[in-house]
Amino acid sequence: MPLKNINPTKTESWKKLQSHLLEIKDVEMKSFFQKDNNRKEKFTLNFEDLSLDYSKNRITEETLEYLLELANESELKDAIQKCFAGEIINVTENRAVLHTALRNRNGGEINVDGSDVMVEVNEALGKIKAFSESIIQGKFKGFSGKKITDIVNIGIGGSDLGPRMVVEGLHYYKNHLNTHFISNIDGDHVTEVIKNLNPETTLFVIVSKTFTTQETLTNAETVKKWFLSKQFNTTETDIKYNFVAVSTNLSKVRDFGIADQNIFPMWNWVGGRYSMWSAVGLSISLALGFDNFNSFLNGAFKMDEHFKNSPFEKNIPVILALLSIWYNNFFNTESEVVIPYSQYLEKLPPFLQQLSMESNGKSTDRNGDSVDYQTGNIIWGNTGTNVQHAFMQLVHQGTKLIPADFIGFEESLHGLKDHHEKLMANFSAQAEALYAGKTKEEVHLDMKFQGDSDKINQLLPFKVFEGNRPSNTILIKKLTPKNLGSVIAMYEHKTLTQGIIWNIYSFDQFGVELGKELANKFLSK
Ligand code: F6P
Secondary structure: OOOOOOOHHHOHHHHHHHHHHHHHOOOOHHHHHHHOOOHHHHOEEEEOOEEEEOOOOOOOHHHHHHHHHHHHHOOHHHHHHHHHHOOOOEHHHOEOOOHHHHHOOOOOOOEEOOEEHHHHHHHHHHHHHHHHHHHHOOOOEOOOOOEOOEEEEEOOHHHOHHHHHHHHHOHHHOOOOEEEEEOOOOHHHHHHHHOOOOHHHEEEEEEOOOOOOHHHHHHHHHHHHHHOOHHHOOOHHHHHHHEEEEEOOHHHHHHHOOOHHHEEEOOOOOOHHHOOOOHHHHHHHHHHOHHHHHHHHHHHHHHHHHHHHOOHHHOHHHHHHHHHHHHHHHOOOOEEEEEEOOHHHOOHHHHHHHHHHHHHOOOEOOOOOEOOOOOOOEEEOOOOOHHHHOOHHHHHHOOOOOOEEEEEEOOOOOOOHHHHHHHHHHHHHHHHHHHHOEOHHHHHHHHHHOOOHHHHHHHHHHHOEOOOOOEEEEEEOOOOHHHHHHHHHHHHHHHHHHHHHOOOOOOOOHHHHHHHHHHHHHHHO
16 A cells, blocks of 8 residues: 555644644743743653753644644554555656665564565675675785775765765774775865775775766776776786676676676665765775674664554654644744764764755655745754854854754763763753843843943843754664664654655656756756
């Protein structure tokens, strides 16, 4: 049975939310806290090493009740079950959506077109493990018999952003291999990366689900040409020592010259932006070792179980999605900012941009009609505390309402206590400042206290913060492979939930095609 086609704006809960909005939109969150001493506990959810405090949102228990009703009226439960069971929920591409199978630890079968995909998934995991170990241990050698020292991932979009974000995000756990990423078709990118590399000790991992992507193929061809240039004394037969590929398109990979034993599988039922759990994440397994890659998958699996089995009121991805819909569709916000308080996670916002915006940037509903309500929002962000000295001014005092996700870690990895205390003080302070703001009276008192009474008349209006700006606080014990796996899966499921409620198809990406077509036309002019 296909996904139900339910226009969210025609549901009873949507109407309830609209009239509820009128009662609540000008109410200060502070008054919610004043009325309810248990608000923080009530609006906090715990899962493994992670907690979500969503008490600093412009919601009451009544808001939540209607939002949960919206999830039920949208038949979200049924959609989740269909997704995990491998039903064709990516209707426009006639595909199942099974990134969850890639980290499935249940042992059960998941059938697509009558065959159990877990057999191939487990086989591929075995191949990733064996290959990673032989590279890390120096058993797999380059064309001249030397050990591999450098890994270059060549891919773009989902074949780049996820692996790059995880390799960088978990750098602390990295082994001796140097990891590089080439994505942009800008020739300066590939030139910069290869200029200091030794082809004898470099492994090129070409990642492309389709093996037709212009950027990836152009970069791969440039690298191959460089590898085969006279100066290195190489021949075509040496390609098998230094090139591997991850793709669904076996014939194109073979045409490129890659040996069969060096081809890692990908499947049509995994979307590019959801694919780092497959061999697309080979560079993760190479850089961190298979055990860490496995823990990363495990963390995602735990979040999958939480998402699949928890009632919606206790379900972290569902709550995050509902809050996002509340602001996007009722407060008419345009964007959400994600701020990890870990420099390792600098690439998390760009990864989330593709995940969310390529999935839910759609204006046609599941019936093929144009939507008359807002769908995908703009995701942006960078790391705290850097952003506090950059764009946070606009989030605190600008004219736009921008819900924020703050992600922080109780423990630092290298243990500089003084730094971590300051980092986390800033983490807490940002959410508090957005929520509480600073009234005229407070500014007045402050200025007087600081001996600036003479400037009060002139400066007071500029120093007022209206506050009442929403945020989620996601606090995690420590940045580990397992916990990062959970966080990414959490955002994947948030994205799915939003798409289901918005009645759109989240797993195609036709919107990127026109630009590609036109680029080809311009090229042939
Ligand atoms: O152009 C968009 C896109 O199709 C993404 O969805 C995908 O992640 C990326 O291109 C790369 O595609 P491929 O892995 O097939 O090279």
